[in-house]
Amino acid sequence: MGEFFLIPIIFFGLIILFSSFFTVKQQTAVLIERFGRFQSVRNSGLQMKIPLIDRVAARVNLKIQQLDVIVETKTLDDVFVKLKVSVQYVVLRDKVYEAHYKLEYPHDQITSYVFDVVRAEVPKMKLDDVFVKKDDIAIAVKAELQEAMLDYGYDIIKTLVTDIDPDAQVKAAMNRINASEREKIAAQFEGDAARILIVEKAKAEAESKRLQGQGIADQRREIARGLEESVDVLNNVGINSQEASALIVVTQHYDTLQSIGEATNTNLILLPNSPQAGSDMLNNMVASFTASNQIGEAMKEQNKNKKNPEK
Incomplete structure:
Protein backbone atom coordinates (compact mmCIF):
# COMPACT_ATOMS: atom_id res chain seq x y z
CA MET A 1 0.00 0.00 0.00
CA GLY A 2 2.92 2.38 0.76
CA GLU A 3 4.46 1.67 -2.62
CA PHE A 4 1.20 2.73 -4.27
CA PHE A 5 1.50 6.25 -2.75
CA LEU A 6 5.26 6.43 -3.32
CA ILE A 7 5.03 6.36 -7.13
CA PRO A 8 2.88 9.56 -7.45
CA ILE A 9 5.13 11.34 -4.97
CA ILE A 10 8.24 10.44 -6.99
CA PHE A 11 6.50 11.43 -10.20
CA PHE A 12 5.40 14.76 -8.71
CA GLY A 13 8.93 15.34 -7.36
CA LEU A 14 10.43 14.77 -10.80
CA ILE A 15 8.02 17.27 -12.30
CA ILE A 16 8.97 19.83 -9.69
CA LEU A 17 12.67 19.15 -10.28
CA PHE A 18 12.46 19.50 -14.04
CA SER A 19 10.36 22.64 -13.76
CA SER A 20 13.17 24.22 -11.73
CA PHE A 21 15.35 24.39 -14.86
CA PHE A 22 14.80 26.29 -18.05
CA THR A 23 16.90 27.48 -20.98
CA VAL A 24 17.33 30.93 -22.44
CA LYS A 25 18.19 31.30 -26.15
CA GLN A 26 21.02 33.41 -27.48
CA GLN A 27 20.18 37.14 -27.88
CA THR A 28 17.24 36.74 -25.51
CA ALA A 29 16.65 37.91 -21.94
CA VAL A 30 14.17 36.32 -19.52
CA LEU A 31 12.49 38.21 -16.66
CA ILE A 32 11.74 36.21 -13.53
CA GLU A 33 8.98 37.22 -11.10
CA ARG A 34 8.45 35.89 -7.59
CA PHE A 35 4.87 36.09 -6.39
CA GLY A 36 4.21 38.70 -9.07
CA ARG A 37 7.19 40.87 -8.21
CA PHE A 38 10.23 41.32 -10.42
CA GLN A 39 13.07 39.14 -9.25
CA SER A 40 15.85 39.07 -11.83
CA VAL A 41 16.90 39.06 -15.48
CA ARG A 42 18.37 35.82 -16.82
CA ASN A 43 20.60 35.67 -19.91
CA SER A 44 21.27 32.88 -22.41
CA GLY A 45 22.07 29.38 -21.15
CA LEU A 46 20.68 26.93 -18.62
CA GLN A 47 18.96 28.74 -15.74
CA MET A 48 17.24 27.72 -12.51
CA LYS A 49 14.22 29.04 -10.63
CA ILE A 50 12.28 28.04 -7.53
CA PRO A 51 9.34 25.87 -8.58
CA LEU A 52 5.84 27.16 -7.84
CA ILE A 53 7.33 30.38 -6.50
CA ASP A 54 9.29 31.87 -9.42
CA ARG A 55 7.84 32.15 -12.90
CA LYS A 84 7.60 54.95 -45.49
CA VAL A 85 9.97 55.28 -42.55
CA SER A 86 11.88 52.19 -41.42
CA VAL A 87 13.07 52.33 -37.80
CA GLN A 88 15.75 49.88 -36.67
CA TYR A 89 15.90 49.53 -32.90
CA VAL A 90 17.22 47.20 -30.22
CA VAL A 91 16.54 46.59 -26.51
CA LEU A 92 19.56 47.56 -24.39
CA ARG A 93 20.89 44.57 -22.49
CA ASP A 94 21.26 46.54 -19.25
CA LYS A 95 17.76 48.04 -19.55
CA VAL A 96 15.62 44.96 -20.12
CA TYR A 97 13.59 45.84 -17.01
CA GLU A 98 12.65 49.28 -18.34
CA ALA A 99 11.84 47.89 -21.82
CA HIS A 100 9.35 45.42 -20.38
CA TYR A 101 7.81 47.21 -17.42
CA LYS A 102 7.88 50.87 -18.42
CA LEU A 103 6.46 50.56 -21.94
CA GLU A 104 3.41 48.50 -22.75
CA TYR A 105 3.31 48.88 -26.54
CA PRO A 106 6.71 49.98 -27.91
CA HIS A 107 5.59 49.79 -31.53
CA ASP A 108 2.78 52.24 -30.92
CA GLN A 109 5.12 54.58 -29.07
CA ILE A 110 7.68 54.57 -31.89
CA THR A 111 4.95 55.05 -34.50
CA SER A 112 3.60 58.08 -32.64
CA TYR A 113 7.00 59.77 -32.56
CA VAL A 114 7.58 59.03 -36.26
CA PHE A 115 4.23 60.59 -37.16
CA ASP A 116 4.97 63.62 -35.04
CA VAL A 117 8.42 64.30 -36.53
CA VAL A 118 7.48 63.61 -40.15
CA ARG A 119 4.39 65.79 -40.01
CA ALA A 120 6.48 68.56 -38.48
CA GLU A 121 9.35 68.39 -41.02
CA VAL A 122 7.73 67.59 -44.39
CA PRO A 123 5.27 70.54 -44.44
CA LYS A 124 8.33 72.83 -44.41
CA MET A 125 9.58 71.40 -47.73
CA LYS A 126 8.42 71.36 -51.32
CA LEU A 127 7.87 68.01 -52.98
CA ASP A 128 11.19 68.09 -54.85
CA ASP A 129 13.01 68.94 -51.61
CA VAL A 130 11.41 65.95 -49.87
CA PHE A 131 13.13 63.64 -52.36
CA VAL A 132 16.43 65.50 -52.07
CA LYS A 133 16.40 65.91 -48.26
CA LYS A 134 14.97 62.54 -47.23
CA ASP A 135 18.13 61.86 -45.25
CA ASP A 136 17.53 65.03 -43.23
CA ILE A 137 14.04 63.75 -42.39
CA ALA A 138 15.47 60.41 -41.30
CA ILE A 139 18.07 62.13 -39.09
CA ALA A 140 15.38 64.27 -37.44
CA VAL A 141 13.26 61.18 -36.73
CA LYS A 142 16.22 59.35 -35.22
CA ALA A 143 17.20 62.28 -33.02
CA GLU A 144 13.66 62.57 -31.63
CA LEU A 145 13.24 58.83 -31.10
CA GLN A 146 16.68 58.38 -29.56
CA GLU A 147 15.99 60.95 -26.90
CA ALA A 148 12.51 59.64 -26.12
CA MET A 149 13.04 55.87 -26.27
CA LEU A 150 16.34 55.71 -24.39
CA ASP A 151 14.52 56.10 -21.07
CA TYR A 152 12.42 53.06 -21.96
CA GLY A 153 15.43 50.86 -22.65
CA TYR A 154 15.39 51.11 -26.45
CA ASP A 155 18.29 52.23 -28.62
CA ILE A 156 17.50 53.56 -32.12
CA ILE A 157 20.14 52.11 -34.47
CA LYS A 158 19.06 53.80 -37.67
CA THR A 159 16.07 55.40 -39.36
CA LEU A 160 15.54 55.32 -43.12
CA VAL A 161 13.03 56.98 -45.42
CA THR A 162 12.66 54.03 -47.77
CA ASP A 163 9.77 55.22 -49.94
CA ILE A 164 8.19 58.50 -51.00
CA ASP A 165 4.87 58.08 -52.78
CA PRO A 166 3.07 61.24 -53.96
CA ASP A 167 -0.56 61.31 -55.02
CA ALA A 168 -1.28 59.46 -58.29
CA GLN A 169 -2.26 62.64 -60.15
CA VAL A 170 0.91 64.37 -59.00
CA LYS A 171 3.04 61.44 -60.20
CA ALA A 172 1.29 61.53 -63.57
CA ALA A 173 1.96 65.27 -63.86
CA MET A 174 5.62 64.77 -62.90
CA ASN A 175 5.96 62.05 -65.54
CA ARG A 176 4.45 64.38 -68.17
CA ILE A 177 6.89 67.14 -67.17
CA ASN A 178 9.85 64.77 -67.42
CA ALA A 179 8.62 63.49 -70.78
CA SER A 180 8.26 67.05 -72.07
CA GLU A 181 11.76 67.95 -70.89
CA ARG A 182 13.20 64.91 -72.61
CA GLU A 183 11.32 65.68 -75.82
CA LYS A 184 12.63 69.25 -75.67
CA ILE A 185 16.21 68.02 -75.27
CA ALA A 186 15.70 65.51 -78.08
CA ALA A 187 14.35 68.26 -80.36
CA GLN A 188 17.38 70.43 -79.55
CA PHE A 189 19.76 67.61 -80.42
CA GLU A 190 17.86 66.90 -83.63
CA GLY A 191 17.99 70.60 -84.55
CA ASP A 192 21.71 70.75 -83.86
CA ALA A 193 22.25 67.63 -85.95
CA ALA A 194 20.22 69.09 -88.84
CA ARG A 195 22.12 72.39 -88.63
CA ILE A 196 25.47 70.60 -88.63
CA LEU A 197 24.33 68.52 -91.62
CA ILE A 198 23.35 71.65 -93.55
CA VAL A 199 26.61 73.41 -92.72
CA GLU A 200 28.71 70.41 -93.69
CA LYS A 201 26.70 69.96 -96.89
CA ALA A 202 27.26 73.64 -97.75
CA LYS A 203 30.97 73.28 -97.02
CA ALA A 204 31.12 70.21 -99.23
CA GLU A 205 29.31 72.01 -102.06
CA ALA A 206 31.62 75.03 -101.72
CA GLU A 207 34.65 72.77 -101.81
CA SER A 208 33.21 70.98 -104.85
CA LYS A 209 32.63 74.29 -106.65
CA ARG A 210 36.14 75.44 -105.74
CA LEU A 211 37.67 72.25 -107.08
CA GLN A 212 35.45 72.43 -110.17
CA GLY A 213 36.54 76.02 -110.82
CA GLN A 214 40.13 75.07 -110.25
CA GLY A 215 39.73 72.21 -112.71
CA ILE A 216 38.22 74.49 -115.35
CA ALA A 217 40.99 77.03 -114.82
CA ASP A 218 43.62 74.30 -115.15
CA GLN A 219 41.88 73.00 -118.27
CA ARG A 220 41.83 76.45 -119.87
CA ARG A 221 45.43 77.03 -118.84
CA GLU A 222 46.47 73.81 -120.54
CA ILE A 223 44.42 74.70 -123.62
CA ALA A 224 46.13 78.10 -123.77
CA ARG A 225 49.52 76.47 -123.34
CA GLY A 226 48.70 74.03 -126.10
CA LEU A 227 47.58 76.83 -128.39
CA GLU A 228 50.75 78.74 -127.60
CA GLU A 229 52.87 75.73 -128.47
CA SER A 230 50.87 75.19 -131.66
CA VAL A 231 51.39 78.82 -132.70
CA ASP A 232 55.13 78.51 -131.97
CA VAL A 233 55.35 75.39 -134.11
CA LEU A 234 53.54 77.11 -137.00
CA ASN A 235 55.72 80.23 -136.62
CA ASN A 236 58.78 78.04 -137.00
CA VAL A 237 57.59 76.96 -140.45
CA GLY A 238 56.97 80.52 -141.64
CA ILE A 239 53.29 80.99 -140.70
CA ASN A 240 52.58 84.18 -138.77
CA SER A 241 50.55 84.30 -135.56
CA GLN A 242 47.25 85.44 -137.13
CA GLU A 243 47.42 82.78 -139.84
CA ALA A 244 48.35 80.19 -137.24
CA SER A 245 45.39 81.16 -135.04
CA ALA A 246 43.03 80.96 -138.03
CA LEU A 247 44.41 77.55 -138.94
CA ILE A 248 43.94 76.29 -135.37
CA VAL A 249 40.36 77.58 -135.22
CA VAL A 250 39.50 75.97 -138.57
CA THR A 251 41.11 72.71 -137.47
CA GLN A 252 39.11 72.65 -134.23
CA HIS A 253 36.00 73.54 -136.19
CA TYR A 254 36.40 70.50 -138.45
CA ASP A 255 37.31 68.28 -135.48
CA THR A 256 34.03 69.32 -133.86
CA LEU A 257 32.09 68.53 -137.04
CA GLN A 258 33.79 65.15 -137.21
CA SER A 259 32.89 64.30 -133.58
CA ILE A 260 29.27 65.31 -134.25
CA GLY A 261 29.17 63.04 -137.27
CA GLU A 262 30.56 60.09 -135.32
CA ALA A 263 28.06 60.49 -132.46
CA THR A 264 24.69 58.76 -132.74
CA ASN A 265 21.37 60.20 -131.57
CA THR A 266 22.98 63.56 -130.81
CA ASN A 267 20.95 66.74 -130.43
CA LEU A 268 23.93 69.07 -130.88
CA ILE A 269 23.86 71.41 -133.92
CA LEU A 270 26.91 73.55 -134.77
CA LEU A 271 25.94 76.86 -136.40
CA PRO A 272 27.38 78.15 -138.67
CA ASN A 273 29.21 75.15 -140.13
CA SER A 274 30.85 76.63 -143.23
CA PRO A 275 34.68 76.74 -143.48
CA GLN A 276 34.57 80.53 -143.43
CA ALA A 277 32.88 80.40 -140.00
CA GLY A 278 36.12 79.69 -138.15
CA SER A 279 37.93 82.61 -139.76
CA ASP A 280 35.02 84.98 -139.09
CA MET A 281 34.86 83.92 -135.45
CA LEU A 282 38.58 84.51 -135.05
CA ASN A 283 38.36 87.98 -136.65
CA ASN A 284 35.43 88.85 -134.37
CA MET A 285 37.35 87.73 -131.29
CA VAL A 286 40.44 89.75 -132.29
CA ALA A 287 38.29 92.80 -132.91
CA SER A 288 36.61 92.37 -129.53
CA PHE A 289 39.93 92.07 -127.71
CA THR A 290 41.27 95.16 -129.51
CA ALA A 291 38.19 97.21 -128.67
CA SER A 292 38.35 96.06 -125.04
CA ASN A 293 42.00 97.07 -124.77
CA GLN A 294 41.24 100.53 -126.27
CA ILE A 295 38.37 101.11 -123.82
CA GLY A 296 40.58 100.02 -120.93
CA GLU A 297 43.37 102.38 -121.91
CA ALA A 298 40.87 105.27 -122.27
CA MET A 299 39.47 104.61 -118.80
CA LYS A 300 42.95 104.53 -117.28
CA GLU A 301 43.79 107.85 -118.95
CA GLN A 302 40.54 109.39 -117.69
CA ASN A 303 41.17 108.25 -114.12
CA LYS A 304 44.70 109.60 -114.32
CA ASN A 305 43.41 113.05 -115.41
CA LYS A 306 40.91 113.12 -112.54
CA LYS A 307 43.68 112.51 -110.03
CA ASN A 308 45.94 115.25 -111.50
CA PRO A 309 43.56 118.04 -112.68
CA GLU A 310 46.33 120.71 -112.70
CA LYS A 311 48.28 118.82 -115.33
Whole structure:
Protein backbone atom coordinates (compact mmCIF):
# COMPACT_ATOMS: atom_id res chain seq x y z
CA MET A 1 0.00 0.00 0.00
CA GLY A 2 2.92 2.38 0.76
CA GLU A 3 4.46 1.67 -2.62
CA PHE A 4 1.20 2.73 -4.27
CA PHE A 5 1.50 6.25 -2.75
CA LEU A 6 5.26 6.43 -3.32
CA ILE A 7 5.03 6.36 -7.13
CA PRO A 8 2.88 9.56 -7.45
CA ILE A 9 5.13 11.34 -4.97
CA ILE A 10 8.24 10.44 -6.99
CA PHE A 11 6.50 11.43 -10.20
CA PHE A 12 5.40 14.76 -8.71
CA GLY A 13 8.93 15.34 -7.36
CA LEU A 14 10.43 14.77 -10.80
CA ILE A 15 8.02 17.27 -12.30
CA ILE A 16 8.97 19.83 -9.69
CA LEU A 17 12.67 19.15 -10.28
CA PHE A 18 12.46 19.50 -14.04
CA SER A 19 10.36 22.64 -13.76
CA SER A 20 13.17 24.22 -11.73
CA PHE A 21 15.35 24.39 -14.86
CA PHE A 22 14.80 26.29 -18.05
CA THR A 23 16.90 27.48 -20.98
CA VAL A 24 17.33 30.93 -22.44
CA LYS A 25 18.19 31.30 -26.15
CA GLN A 26 21.02 33.41 -27.48
CA GLN A 27 20.18 37.14 -27.88
CA THR A 28 17.24 36.74 -25.51
CA ALA A 29 16.65 37.91 -21.94
CA VAL A 30 14.17 36.32 -19.52
CA LEU A 31 12.49 38.21 -16.66
CA ILE A 32 11.74 36.21 -13.53
CA GLU A 33 8.98 37.22 -11.10
CA ARG A 34 8.45 35.89 -7.59
CA PHE A 35 4.87 36.09 -6.39
CA GLY A 36 4.21 38.70 -9.07
CA ARG A 37 7.19 40.87 -8.21
CA PHE A 38 10.23 41.32 -10.42
CA GLN A 39 13.07 39.14 -9.25
CA SER A 40 15.85 39.07 -11.83
CA VAL A 41 16.90 39.06 -15.48
CA ARG A 42 18.37 35.82 -16.82
CA ASN A 43 20.60 35.67 -19.91
CA SER A 44 21.27 32.88 -22.41
CA GLY A 45 22.07 29.38 -21.15
CA LEU A 46 20.68 26.93 -18.62
CA GLN A 47 18.96 28.74 -15.74
CA MET A 48 17.24 27.72 -12.51
CA LYS A 49 14.22 29.04 -10.63
CA ILE A 50 12.28 28.04 -7.53
CA PRO A 51 9.34 25.87 -8.58
CA LEU A 52 5.84 27.16 -7.84
CA ILE A 53 7.33 30.38 -6.50
CA ASP A 54 9.29 31.87 -9.42
CA ARG A 55 7.84 32.15 -12.90
CA VAL A 56 9.03 33.35 -16.30
CA ALA A 57 7.28 36.70 -16.75
CA ALA A 58 8.54 37.51 -20.25
CA ARG A 59 11.12 36.75 -22.88
CA VAL A 60 12.65 39.88 -24.42
CA ASN A 61 14.26 39.78 -27.85
CA LEU A 62 17.71 41.44 -27.86
CA LYS A 63 18.17 41.29 -31.63
CA ILE A 64 17.94 44.37 -33.86
CA GLN A 65 14.35 44.75 -34.99
CA GLN A 66 12.71 46.89 -37.66
CA LEU A 67 9.41 48.71 -37.66
CA ASP A 68 7.99 50.17 -40.89
CA VAL A 69 5.76 53.21 -40.44
CA ILE A 70 3.77 54.77 -43.30
CA VAL A 71 2.94 58.44 -42.76
CA GLU A 72 0.68 60.53 -44.99
CA THR A 73 1.28 64.26 -44.87
CA LYS A 74 1.28 67.41 -47.01
CA THR A 75 4.24 69.30 -48.43
CA LEU A 76 4.82 73.05 -48.57
CA ASP A 77 3.42 73.19 -52.13
CA ASP A 78 0.19 71.42 -51.01
CA VAL A 79 0.97 67.97 -52.36
CA PHE A 80 -0.17 64.95 -50.35
CA VAL A 81 2.55 62.35 -50.06
CA LYS A 82 3.06 59.06 -48.24
CA LEU A 83 6.43 58.36 -46.62
CA LYS A 84 7.60 54.95 -45.49
CA VAL A 85 9.97 55.28 -42.55
CA SER A 86 11.88 52.19 -41.42
CA VAL A 87 13.07 52.33 -37.80
CA GLN A 88 15.75 49.88 -36.67
CA TYR A 89 15.90 49.53 -32.90
CA VAL A 90 17.22 47.20 -30.22
CA VAL A 91 16.54 46.59 -26.51
CA LEU A 92 19.56 47.56 -24.39
CA ARG A 93 20.89 44.57 -22.49
CA ASP A 94 21.26 46.54 -19.25
CA LYS A 95 17.76 48.04 -19.55
CA VAL A 96 15.62 44.96 -20.12
CA TYR A 97 13.59 45.84 -17.01
CA GLU A 98 12.65 49.28 -18.34
CA ALA A 99 11.84 47.89 -21.82
CA HIS A 100 9.35 45.42 -20.38
CA TYR A 101 7.81 47.21 -17.42
CA LYS A 102 7.88 50.87 -18.42
CA LEU A 103 6.46 50.56 -21.94
CA GLU A 104 3.41 48.50 -22.75
CA TYR A 105 3.31 48.88 -26.54
CA PRO A 106 6.71 49.98 -27.91
CA HIS A 107 5.59 49.79 -31.53
CA ASP A 108 2.78 52.24 -30.92
CA GLN A 109 5.12 54.58 -29.07
CA ILE A 110 7.68 54.57 -31.89
CA THR A 111 4.95 55.05 -34.50
CA SER A 112 3.60 58.08 -32.64
CA TYR A 113 7.00 59.77 -32.56
CA VAL A 114 7.58 59.03 -36.26
CA PHE A 115 4.23 60.59 -37.16
CA ASP A 116 4.97 63.62 -35.04
CA VAL A 117 8.42 64.30 -36.53
CA VAL A 118 7.48 63.61 -40.15
CA ARG A 119 4.39 65.79 -40.01
CA ALA A 120 6.48 68.56 -38.48
CA GLU A 121 9.35 68.39 -41.02
CA VAL A 122 7.73 67.59 -44.39
CA PRO A 123 5.27 70.54 -44.44
CA LYS A 124 8.33 72.83 -44.41
CA MET A 125 9.58 71.40 -47.73
CA LYS A 126 8.42 71.36 -51.32
CA LEU A 127 7.87 68.01 -52.98
CA ASP A 128 11.19 68.09 -54.85
CA ASP A 129 13.01 68.94 -51.61
CA VAL A 130 11.41 65.95 -49.87
CA PHE A 131 13.13 63.64 -52.36
CA VAL A 132 16.43 65.50 -52.07
CA LYS A 133 16.40 65.91 -48.26
CA LYS A 134 14.97 62.54 -47.23
CA ASP A 135 18.13 61.86 -45.25
CA ASP A 136 17.53 65.03 -43.23
CA ILE A 137 14.04 63.75 -42.39
CA ALA A 138 15.47 60.41 -41.30
CA ILE A 139 18.07 62.13 -39.09
CA ALA A 140 15.38 64.27 -37.44
CA VAL A 141 13.26 61.18 -36.73
CA LYS A 142 16.22 59.35 -35.22
CA ALA A 143 17.20 62.28 -33.02
CA GLU A 144 13.66 62.57 -31.63
CA LEU A 145 13.24 58.83 -31.10
CA GLN A 146 16.68 58.38 -29.56
CA GLU A 147 15.99 60.95 -26.90
CA ALA A 148 12.51 59.64 -26.12
CA MET A 149 13.04 55.87 -26.27
CA LEU A 150 16.34 55.71 -24.39
CA ASP A 151 14.52 56.10 -21.07
CA TYR A 152 12.42 53.06 -21.96
CA GLY A 153 15.43 50.86 -22.65
CA TYR A 154 15.39 51.11 -26.45
CA ASP A 155 18.29 52.23 -28.62
CA ILE A 156 17.50 53.56 -32.12
CA ILE A 157 20.14 52.11 -34.47
CA LYS A 158 19.06 53.80 -37.67
CA THR A 159 16.07 55.40 -39.36
CA LEU A 160 15.54 55.32 -43.12
CA VAL A 161 13.03 56.98 -45.42
CA THR A 162 12.66 54.03 -47.77
CA ASP A 163 9.77 55.22 -49.94
CA ILE A 164 8.19 58.50 -51.00
CA ASP A 165 4.87 58.08 -52.78
CA PRO A 166 3.07 61.24 -53.96
CA ASP A 167 -0.56 61.31 -55.02
CA ALA A 168 -1.28 59.46 -58.29
CA GLN A 169 -2.26 62.64 -60.15
CA VAL A 170 0.91 64.37 -59.00
CA LYS A 171 3.04 61.44 -60.20
CA ALA A 172 1.29 61.53 -63.57
CA ALA A 173 1.96 65.27 -63.86
CA MET A 174 5.62 64.77 -62.90
CA ASN A 175 5.96 62.05 -65.54
CA ARG A 176 4.45 64.38 -68.17
CA ILE A 177 6.89 67.14 -67.17
CA ASN A 178 9.85 64.77 -67.42
CA ALA A 179 8.62 63.49 -70.78
CA SER A 180 8.26 67.05 -72.07
CA GLU A 181 11.76 67.95 -70.89
CA ARG A 182 13.20 64.91 -72.61
CA GLU A 183 11.32 65.68 -75.82
CA LYS A 184 12.63 69.25 -75.67
CA ILE A 185 16.21 68.02 -75.27
CA ALA A 186 15.70 65.51 -78.08
CA ALA A 187 14.35 68.26 -80.36
CA GLN A 188 17.38 70.43 -79.55
CA PHE A 189 19.76 67.61 -80.42
CA GLU A 190 17.86 66.90 -83.63
CA GLY A 191 17.99 70.60 -84.55
CA ASP A 192 21.71 70.75 -83.86
CA ALA A 193 22.25 67.63 -85.95
CA ALA A 194 20.22 69.09 -88.84
CA ARG A 195 22.12 72.39 -88.63
CA ILE A 196 25.47 70.60 -88.63
CA LEU A 197 24.33 68.52 -91.62
CA ILE A 198 23.35 71.65 -93.55
CA VAL A 199 26.61 73.41 -92.72
CA GLU A 200 28.71 70.41 -93.69
CA LYS A 201 26.70 69.96 -96.89
CA ALA A 202 27.26 73.64 -97.75
CA LYS A 203 30.97 73.28 -97.02
CA ALA A 204 31.12 70.21 -99.23
CA GLU A 205 29.31 72.01 -102.06
CA ALA A 206 31.62 75.03 -101.72
CA GLU A 207 34.65 72.77 -101.81
CA SER A 208 33.21 70.98 -104.85
CA LYS A 209 32.63 74.29 -106.65
CA ARG A 210 36.14 75.44 -105.74
CA LEU A 211 37.67 72.25 -107.08
CA GLN A 212 35.45 72.43 -110.17
CA GLY A 213 36.54 76.02 -110.82
CA GLN A 214 40.13 75.07 -110.25
CA GLY A 215 39.73 72.21 -112.71
CA ILE A 216 38.22 74.49 -115.35
CA ALA A 217 40.99 77.03 -114.82
CA ASP A 218 43.62 74.30 -115.15
CA GLN A 219 41.88 73.00 -118.27
CA ARG A 220 41.83 76.45 -119.87
CA ARG A 221 45.43 77.03 -118.84
CA GLU A 222 46.47 73.81 -120.54
CA ILE A 223 44.42 74.70 -123.62
CA ALA A 224 46.13 78.10 -123.77
CA ARG A 225 49.52 76.47 -123.34
CA GLY A 226 48.70 74.03 -126.10
CA LEU A 227 47.58 76.83 -128.39
CA GLU A 228 50.75 78.74 -127.60
CA GLU A 229 52.87 75.73 -128.47
CA SER A 230 50.87 75.19 -131.66
CA VAL A 231 51.39 78.82 -132.70
CA ASP A 232 55.13 78.51 -131.97
CA VAL A 233 55.35 75.39 -134.11
CA LEU A 234 53.54 77.11 -137.00
CA ASN A 235 55.72 80.23 -136.62
CA ASN A 236 58.78 78.04 -137.00
CA VAL A 237 57.59 76.96 -140.45
CA GLY A 238 56.97 80.52 -141.64
CA ILE A 239 53.29 80.99 -140.70
CA ASN A 240 52.58 84.18 -138.77
CA SER A 241 50.55 84.30 -135.56
CA GLN A 242 47.25 85.44 -137.13
CA GLU A 243 47.42 82.78 -139.84
CA ALA A 244 48.35 80.19 -137.24
CA SER A 245 45.39 81.16 -135.04
CA ALA A 246 43.03 80.96 -138.03
CA LEU A 247 44.41 77.55 -138.94
CA ILE A 248 43.94 76.29 -135.37
CA VAL A 249 40.36 77.58 -135.22
CA VAL A 250 39.50 75.97 -138.57
CA THR A 251 41.11 72.71 -137.47
CA GLN A 252 39.11 72.65 -134.23
CA HIS A 253 36.00 73.54 -136.19
CA TYR A 254 36.40 70.50 -138.45
CA ASP A 255 37.31 68.28 -135.48
CA THR A 256 34.03 69.32 -133.86
CA LEU A 257 32.09 68.53 -137.04
CA GLN A 258 33.79 65.15 -137.21
CA SER A 259 32.89 64.30 -133.58
CA ILE A 260 29.27 65.31 -134.25
CA GLY A 261 29.17 63.04 -137.27
CA GLU A 262 30.56 60.09 -135.32
CA ALA A 263 28.06 60.49 -132.46
CA THR A 264 24.69 58.76 -132.74
CA ASN A 265 21.37 60.20 -131.57
CA THR A 266 22.98 63.56 -130.81
CA ASN A 267 20.95 66.74 -130.43
CA LEU A 268 23.93 69.07 -130.88
CA ILE A 269 23.86 71.41 -133.92
CA LEU A 270 26.91 73.55 -134.77
CA LEU A 271 25.94 76.86 -136.40
CA PRO A 272 27.38 78.15 -138.67
CA ASN A 273 29.21 75.15 -140.13
CA SER A 274 30.85 76.63 -143.23
CA PRO A 275 34.68 76.74 -143.48
CA GLN A 276 34.57 80.53 -143.43
CA ALA A 277 32.88 80.40 -140.00
CA GLY A 278 36.12 79.69 -138.15
CA SER A 279 37.93 82.61 -139.76
CA ASP A 280 35.02 84.98 -139.09
CA MET A 281 34.86 83.92 -135.45
CA LEU A 282 38.58 84.51 -135.05
CA ASN A 283 38.36 87.98 -136.65
CA ASN A 284 35.43 88.85 -134.37
CA MET A 285 37.35 87.73 -131.29
CA VAL A 286 40.44 89.75 -132.29
CA ALA A 287 38.29 92.80 -132.91
CA SER A 288 36.61 92.37 -129.53
CA PHE A 289 39.93 92.07 -127.71
CA THR A 290 41.27 95.16 -129.51
CA ALA A 291 38.19 97.21 -128.67
CA SER A 292 38.35 96.06 -125.04
CA ASN A 293 42.00 97.07 -124.77
CA GLN A 294 41.24 100.53 -126.27
CA ILE A 295 38.37 101.11 -123.82
CA GLY A 296 40.58 100.02 -120.93
CA GLU A 297 43.37 102.38 -121.91
CA ALA A 298 40.87 105.27 -122.27
CA MET A 299 39.47 104.61 -118.80
CA LYS A 300 42.95 104.53 -117.28
CA GLU A 301 43.79 107.85 -118.95
CA GLN A 302 40.54 109.39 -117.69
CA ASN A 303 41.17 108.25 -114.12
CA LYS A 304 44.70 109.60 -114.32
CA ASN A 305 43.41 113.05 -115.41
CA LYS A 306 40.91 113.12 -112.54
CA LYS A 307 43.68 112.51 -110.03
CA ASN A 308 45.94 115.25 -111.50
CA PRO A 309 43.56 118.04 -112.68
CA GLU A 310 46.33 120.71 -112.70
CA LYS A 311 48.28 118.82 -115.33
